[in-house]
Amino acid sequence: MMRLFPRILTVLAFFSLVSCRGPRVPQVPDGLIDLTDTVALGLPRLPGAELIRVTQPAGQRYVNNVVLTAFRGKYYCMWQQSPRDEDTPDSFVALSVSGDGRQWSEPVTLAPPVDSAFASPGGWIQRGDSLCAVLNYIGDPERHLGGTAWYVATKDGASWTARQPLRMADGTPMDGILEQDPMLLRSGRTVGAAHFRPGYQVCPVYTDDPSGLRGWTKAPLPAGEGSPLEPSQYAAPHGRLVMFFRDQESSFRKLYSVSEDGGASWSAPARTNIPDSRSKQCAGTLPDGRTFWVGNPTGIKSRRVLAVAFSRDGYLFDEAYVLASAADLPRQRFAGRYKTLGYSYPKATVIDGTLWISFSINKEDAALVRIPL
Numbered sequence: 001m002m003r004l005f006p007r008i009l010t011v012l013a014f015f016s017l018v019s020c021r022g023p024r025v026p027q028v029p030d031g032l033i034d035l036t037d038t039v040a041l042g043l044p045r046l047p048g049a050e051l052i053r054v055t056q057p058a059g060q061r062y063v064n065n066v067v068l069t070a071f072r073g074k075y076y077c078m079w080q081q082s083p084r085d086e087d088t089p090d091s092f093v094a095l096s097v098s099g100d101g102r103q104w105s106e107p108v109t110l111a112p113p114v115d116s117a118f119a120s121p122g123g124w125i126q127r128g129d130s131l132c133a134v135l136n137y138i139g140d141p142e143r144h145l146g147g148t149a150w151y152v153a154t155k156d157g158a159s160w161t162a163r164q165p166l167r168m169a170d171g172t173p174m175d176g177i178l179e180q181d182p183m184l185l186r187s188g189r190t191v192g193a194a195h196f197r198p199g200y201q202v203c204p205v206y207t208d209d210p211s212g213l214r215g216w217t218k219a220p221l222p223a224g225e226g227s228p229l230e231p232s233q234y235a236a237p238h239g240r241l242v243m244f245f246r247d248q249e250s251s252f253r254k255l256y257s258v259s260e261d262g263g264a265s266w267s268a269p270a271r272t273n274i275p276d277s278r279s280k281q282c283a284g285t286l287p288d289g290r291t292f293w294v295g296n297p298t299g300i301k302s303r304r305v306l307a308v309a310f311s312r313d314g315y316l317f318d319e320a321y322v323l324a325s326a327a328d329l330p331r332q333r334f335a336g337r338y339k340t341l342g343y344s345y346p347k348a349t350v351i352d353g354t355l356w357i358s359f360s361i362n363k364e365d366a367a368l369v370r371i372p373l
Helices: 004-021
Strands: 050-054 062-071 074-082 092-098 108-111 118-127 130-138 147-154 176-178 190-196 201-207 228-235 241-247 253-259 270-275 282-285 291-295 306-311 319-324 343-351 354-361 365-372
Touching (some): 074 118, 074 365, 092 130, 190 228, 201 228, 228 291, 282 343, 291 343
Parallel strands (some): 092 118, 147 176
Antiparallel strands (some): 074 092, 092 108, 118 130, 130 147, 190 201, 241 253, 291 306, 343 354, 354 365
């Protein structure tokens, strides 16, 4: 019996290792989200969460794709804006600046439209003493013309360079649009995802260039379940990366894919049991190692509830809260093409121990939720 004991320990250790490193599916426990509650999904309010509205100028009635960052002691918020409608040739990128995250400057134009394409934010890339705003220039969405990714840079937060293209590993401009802030890994690699032409073909991308502005390489993404779109990613335990997608096939469940090699290759997308509204969502990793996602887990085509969920192991999201409910939603003030009611396209970032979530309300106001960690 004593001779068998070390062998038993070895076998147990082996299966423990396999259990830790084996395939895992992101999920929520049954009953955590009550889809019959159309007001708040049966979720409690998150204690300490603070809703902040960002100023928008009079006469501009469409706002979406709100993205926040911090640089040299100030907050920078950019978003897509137009006088009335979504994704029209007059859409541009607006920028507002704040010293405390609550009082915001009058927005200015960071990226105007060009003759053949409108401008939309693609996220922030910050390296050393330079801040870069990624700008997507998109052709006619109705004809699926796709778009290209560019950037402008600043060292003082006031003056910006002329726009330049993000570049692939072969030196050619990126013939696609970035969807979220790319994620910087501890290895120095930057990982993200883009929609490439023709149309909007989703594909993970990565670069080992320290600037995060060039050297981008496409990572294989095998065909799988659903129709993946608008991805975001987070770092899970044991060196894994997990990418969430919106499922354009209207399963109203998040899709996911896993990378075991730092974003160089990914598993075929598969469905989770996490409800979704067929809308853009975001995900990330907190400084203490917990992971989170933010979205509209309504299970139907409704964005009238915004929620956040947390996980300690990177897979079981068993702690969830409502950030803004249907009861909080103001009346939509203006009509316009694709002016969806609700809380649209959340994006998240951690700044100085605080989780900030940026989004639009009724696609006409830029807003933030501040969550002290």
